[in-house]
Amino acid sequence: MTAPRSADAEALDAFVEQLIETSFTLMTFANAIMTDAAERRSSPDAPPIPDVLRSLLLDAATKIVCRDIYIVPRRASRGPPRRRARGPH
Secondary structure, rough: OOOOOOOOHHHHHHHHHHHHHHHHHHHHHHHHHHHHHHOOOOOOOOHHHHHHHHHHHHHHHHHHHHHHOOOOOOOOOOOOOOOOOOOOO
């Protein structure tokens, strides 16, 4: 029998799954652009792939992150736990 998974573990699994799916989509997109460029089917003055991806994806993602993700400061750490001094028994 396996132990129940925490909400954090489930959220991490969902994030990784989405990251893999997104990576596959990006690789497919980049491959299509590179194939068109290699076969001279794209404009000779087309911007480089990283610039296209950055403008299409990263700019939009940055806006979402800035709008929807909040950084919450951690509470001050007390440091490592202290051991109690034991007197003679």
